[in-house]
Amino acid sequence: MSLKNDLFLKALKGETVDRPPVWMMRQAGRYLPEFMEIREKYDFFTRCRTPELASEITVQPIHRFGMDAAILFSDILVVPQAMEIEVQMKPNFGPYLPSPIRTQKDVDEVVVPNVHETLDYVMQAIQMTKEKLQDEIPLIGFAGSPWTLLCYCVQGQGSKTFDRAKEFCFTQPVAAHGLLQKITDTTIAYLKAKVQAGVNAVQIFDSWGGMLSPVDYQEFSWSYIQQIIDALKEEVPVIVFGKGCWFALGDMAKSGAAALGVDWTCSAENARYLSGGKITLQGNFDPARLLSPPAEIKKMVTEMIHAFGKDRYIVNLGHGILPNVPVENARAFIEAVKEYRL
Template identity: 80%
Template sequence: MIKNDLFLKALKGETVERPPVWMMRQAGRYLPDFMKLKEKYDFFTRCRTPELATEITVMPIEQVGTDAAILFSDILVVPQAMQIDVQMKPGLGPWIPNPIRSQKELDQVIVPDVNEELGYVYDAIKMTKQALNDEIPLIGFAGSPWTILCYVVQGQGSKNFDKAKELCFTQPQIAHSLLQKITDTTIAYLKGKVKAGVDAIQLFDSWGGMLSPTDYQKFSWQYMQQIIDALKNDIPVIAFGKGCWFALREMSQSGASALGVDWTCSAQNARYLSGGNITLQGNFDPSRLFSPPKDIKKMVHQMIDEFGKDKYIVNLGHGILPNIPVENAKAFVDAVKEY
C-alpha cells in the first residue's frame, strides 16, 4: 500500500483533503545535484543507467517534496528502440541525423522487442520503486505518436515543425504508417512499464497544438486513443496535449483518468470544455515560478480555488524551466500542502 496516495485518489476522482502536487520535468535541470551528474554523464547515459535514473527520479522528492515521482527518462528512447538514430546535442537538443521522409527510410524503422531494447527502463522502474519504498506513487510516461513523428521527421526541435506537417499533407500514407509503428511500439513499451510497477502513465502530446482541430483528430488523437484503449483497464492514464484545449471534450470521453491543461486555458474553460466530470491537471505557467515565493503561494491558492480541490492535480502547464530557483519550486509545492 502506498502511504501517500493523494495522487491516486485524485485520479480516481475521490474526495481529498487537499489536491496532490507534482511538476512536469521535476527531475531535472533546476536541481543543483542534477547538474553535477550532468557534468559527469551524457544525457542518454543517464537515461540508460538504472542507478542514475533512480537517483535523479528520487531527487525532487527529497528536495522539493512532491506527492508523486515521475521516472527520469525521455520520450525519444522509443524511436531509438525503433532503430532511428537519436542524439542529444548540447545547446541544440534532440538531433536526428537521418530523418524519416521517404518510404525507403520508413522501411528501416522497426517495431522492436521492447524487453530487449528498453529493458533498462524497466530495470530503472523496479529500482526506483524500491527506493521510493511505497511512500508515493511512480509515474511512467511516453510521448504521443504525433510528437515523436515531429522529431524524427523534422530532424530536430522546431518552432513550427513544417517538415513534419509537409510529410503528413503530401505523403499521408507514409505518415500514417510511421504513426502506427510508433503507436504499436509505445503500447508494448507502456505495458512493460505497467508490468515493471509504475502506478500511473502520462502521455505527453507536446506538439499537438501545432495542428488544426481537424488535423489533430487525423494525425494525433486517433493514435493517442489507441494507446489509452490498450492501457485504461490496467492503469490510470493522464493525457496531456499542449495547446490542445480544442480537443478537451473528445479527450474527456476517451477513458483517460485525467487530462493535463496548459497555462493558456483557464480553469473555468477547462472544466467547461471537458464536461466537468474528469480530473484535470495543471496549469501554472512555468515562467511564473520566477515570481517571489509569497506571490507564488498566493497564485497557487487562487488556482486551486478556481479548479476546485477535488478531481484536480496541481501541476505546471508544461515542464519546469532549468533556471528556476529551487526555493521557488519548493514554494509552489508548499503552497499546495498548506492549502
C-alpha cells in the same frame, strides 16, 4: 501493495480529498543542483540508460520537496532509438536526428522492436526507483504521443513550426500513417512493460499537438493516442497532456483517460467547461511564473486551486519546469499545495 500517500491516485479516481496532490513536469532535472552534479559527469542518454542514475535523479526532488508523485527520469526519444532511429542530444541545441524519415522507404525500414530487450534499462530503472521510494508515493511512467515523436523523426530536430513534419503528413499520408502506427504499437508495448515493472500511472505527452488544426489533430494525433488509452486504461490510470490542445478537451474527456493535462493558456473555468466538468484535470501554472517571488507564487497557487476546485484536480505546471527556476521558488509551489486547506 498499499502506498503510504495515495492522494495522487485518489485524485485520478475522482475521490474526495482534503487537498489536491501536487507534482511538477520535469521535476527530476535541470533546476536542481544535485542533478547538475550528475550532469557534469554523464551525458544525457547515459543518464537515461543507466538505471542507477535514472532512479537517483527520479528521487532527488522527492527527497527535497516531498511531492505526491514521482515521474521516472527518462526521455520521450528513447522510443525512436529503440526503433533503430538514431537520436543524438546535442548540448545547447537539443535533439538531433542525423537521418530523418522523409519517404515511404524510410518508414518501411523502421522496426517495431522487442521493448523488453531494447528498453530493458527503463524497466530496471523503474524497479530501482520503486525500491528507493519504498511505497511512499506513486511512480508515473510516460511516453511521447505518436504525433510528437513523428515531429522529431521527420523534422530531424526541434522546431517552432514542424513544417517538414506537417508537409510529410499532408503530401505522403500513407507513409505518415504507417510511421504513426509503428510508433503507436511500440509505445503500447513500452507502456505495458512499464506497468509490469511497477509504475502506478502513465502520462502521454503530446507536446506538439497544438501545431495541428482541430481536424488534422483528430487524424494525425488523437486517433493514435486513443489506441494507447484503449490498450492501457484497464491496467493503469492514463493521463493525457496535449500542449495547446484545448480544442480537443471534449473528445479527450470521453476517451477513457483518467485525467487531462492543461497548459497555462487555458483558464481553469474554460478547461472545466470544455472537458464537461466530470474528469480530473492537471495543471496549469505557467512555468515562467515560478520566477515570481515565493510569496506571490504561493498566493497564485492558492488562487489556482480555488479556480479548479480541490477535487478531481492535480496541481502541476502547464509545461516542464524551466532550468533557471530558483530551488526556493519550486519549494514555494509545492508548499502552497501542501499547506492548502479550504
